[in-house]
Amino acid sequence: MASCRPALGGEAVRLTLDRIGHAFLGRAVFEDLSLCLAEGEVVALVGPSGCGKTTVLQIASGLIDPLRGRVQRHYRRQAIVFQEPRLLPWMTARDNIAYGLAVAGVPLGRRRESAERRAAEVGLHRRDLDKYPAELSGGMRQRAAVARALAIDPEMIYFDEPFTAVDVGLRRVLQDLVIGASAREKFSALFVTHDLSEAVRLAHRIVVLSGRQEGLVAERVLDGAPGSRDDGAVFETVQDWAKDPAFADLFDGGREAA
Ligand SMILES: Nc1ncnc2c1ncn2[C@@H]1O[C@H](COP(=O)(O)OP(=O)(O)OP(=O)(O)O)[C@@H](O)[C@H]1O
Numbered sequence: 001m002a003s004c005r006p007a008l009g010g011e012a013v014r015l016t017l018d019r020i021g022h023a024f025l026g027r028a029v030f031e032d033l034s035l036c037l038a039e040g041e042v043v044a045l046v047g048p049s050g051c052g053k054t055t056v057l058q059i060a061s062g063l064i065d066p067l068r069g070r071v072q073r074h075y076r077r078q079a080i081v082f083q084e085p086r087l088l089p090w091m092t093a094r095d096n097i098a099y100g101l102a103v104a105g106v107p108l109g110r111r112r113e114s115a116e117r118r119a120a121e122v123g124l125h126r127r128d129l130d131k132y133p134a135e136l137s138g139g140m141r142q143r144a145a146v147a148r149a150l151a152i153d154p155e156m157i158y159f160d161e162p163f164t165a166v167d168v169g170l171r172r173v174l175q176d177l178v179i180g181a182s183a184r185e186k187f188s189a190l191f192v193t194h195d196l197s198e199a200v201r202l203a204h205r206i207v208v209l210s211g212r213q214e215g216l217v218a219e220r221v222l223d224g225a226p227g228s229r230d231d232g233a234v235f236e237t238v239q240d241w242a243k244d245p246a247f248a249d250l251f252d253g254g255r256e257a258a
């Protein structure tokens with residue numbers, strides 16, 4: 001199934017995956033997977049554990065090369081937010097958030113100012129910015145990871161199940177941060193999750209990766225803007241899709257033995 005219909009209409013294409021296929025040690029993960037993301041579009045990639053979501057994200061972001069197919073990136077700056085925060089333990093929260101700016105050669109004063117603004121946006125207090133990662137709570141670390149991604153003003157952000165390890169209340173807060181930031185700053189995002197409610201809350205469009213090496217097996221465009229859907233609407237959508245064969249793998253507890 002090709003999935004090159006950006007949901008927003010009219011915007012520039014930021015990312016194209018054209019018939020990509022990948023295998024590890026001779027074992028196919030997926031074949032013939034095509035996907036485009038438009039400027040400002042948030043696409044959620046869902047699928048059962050082990051189906052290849054992280055592999056798609058790593059190929060899209062250039063961390064690994066696909067065995068087959070072509071990737072085209074029409075953007076300059078990208079950030080990746082992983083499931084674990086991956087902060088540098090010897091740097092304060094402030095310097096972690098500013099890290100990408102330091103690498104880009106932004107002067108100290110400007111990068112500190114930018115780090116503090118981003119920290120405030122994700123709900124980190126100024127007094128926490130002098131702390132080292134070991135002195136922060138898990139939720140604060142993940143907030144810092146999101147702030148670090150936003151700090152470089154990326155045109156594309158890849159999220160790999162970033163909020164799976166945080167508790168339900170904070171997860172909502174962090175989802176809202178992503179929804180607000182993407183509406184404000186118009187970055188595109190490929191958001192990997194196996195939580196369909198999360199996908200329905202924050203994406204413009206959802207694509208489903210098969211648990212049986214079949215590539216993308218379904219696509220749904222969501223009504224309205226992310227953030228405009230109330231809890232009732234999200235719940236109803238997820239309930240409806242639970243009956244839909246396209247989402248069966250997600251609700252059946254995952255992949256069949258290959
Ligand atoms: N570096 C690697 N070497 C060998 N096999 C790998 C490697 N990375 C992933 N795989 C295999 O590729 C398949 C897809 O893995 P991937 O991590 O992309 O799945 P996923 O959908 O992200 O799973 P999860 O939801 O559990 O994070 C799995 O069978 C996995 O064992």
Ligand SMILES: [Mg+2]
Binds near residue numbers: 054055160
């Ligand atoms: Mg994964």
